Amino acid sequence: MESRKLRYSLALLLGIIVFGTGGYYAFENMPLFDAFYMTIITISTVGFSEIRPLTTLGRTITVLIIVLGISVGTYSIGLAVQWLVGGELQKVFGRRKLQKQIAELKKHFIICGFGRIGRTICKELFEDKIDFVVIEQDHSAIEEVVAEKYLFLEMDATSEEALQAAGIMQARGLVTAVNSDANNVFITLTAKGLRSDIFVLGRASEEKNEQKLLKAGATRVVSPYLIGARRMAHVLKRPTVVDFLDIATMGNKLGLIMEEAELGTKSNLIGKNLIDSRLRQNFGVIIVAIKKSSGQMIFNPVPSETLEAGDVIVVIGKKEDLKRMSEIL
Secondary structure: OHHHHHHHHHHHHHHHHHHHHHHHHHHOOOOHHHHHHHHHHHHHOOOOOOOOOOOHHHHHHHHHHHHHHHHHHHHHHHHHHHHHHHHHHHHHHHHHHHHHHHHOOOOOEEEEOOOHHHHHHHHHHHHOOOOEEEEOOOHHHHHHHHHHOOOEEOOOOOOHHHHHHOOOOOOOEEEEOOOOHHHHHHHHHHHHHHOOOOEEEEEOOOHHHHHHHHHHOOOEEEOHHHHHHHHHHHHHHOHHHHHHHHHHHHOOOOOEEEEEEEOOOOOOOOOOEHHHHOHHHHHOOEEEEEEOOOOOEEEOOOOOOEOOOOOEEEEEEEHHHHHHHHHHO
């Protein structure tokens, strides 16, 4: 709105200059440049003397230029100062604040791309209060990011500078969710080149590109369209199973969700079996699986299964109970 007003006021100021120049040129028989010069010194009220004595009509034109020029000029200057102070300077300080917040992040995620997939990922992370930074170069998408109050960088995610600015050396992981599979591969290569141990979750629009992302260094690859198609088929074939998975993974009116928790090296549950750990009795959870530090997955573990440091326990329970259990683990 302010920029529009500024454009209108500058257009009026230009109109006054054209009016004054034309008036002096037509009625005072001044050369065109002299007429322009006379108009400018009149608007600016610098106090220079007239180029030549003016007729009554010329003085009338001068009075009009002074009145209109001072009014419009003052208004234009006020708008310009307001635009600079309220707009550009605010942006500068806003960027500095944003850069400082990003620099202070640790164990966060970097989300490359704020399309349909990236937007959903950010929403899930934000709801669970998990730190993340969005890298997006499309300005229209950035406006949505700003509206959601997410941390962001308006940069090209394929560049090393963008990943470094997003704190890749301190990040917990990176998600490549841009629309181009080729760019997702390039982002993966760039990220692995900067930090070989970074966890990279890649998005593949086409199934044939999954292997390319894995070869580029992606830790895991997800093909949203393939997953969506399989889910639709499962709804047709096994609707009850899908309903159960929805309850377990996305929450419901019962407040039940499926969650994972890692057994820390200082936990007092190390060396105990599931019965002695009393996880079910104390937290009301259902233990679905245990992933050992070796990568072995134990489904529906028996009560005598011994817990070890680094074990990841997959459970179903209420969110508040799972939070308490994670603190114990």
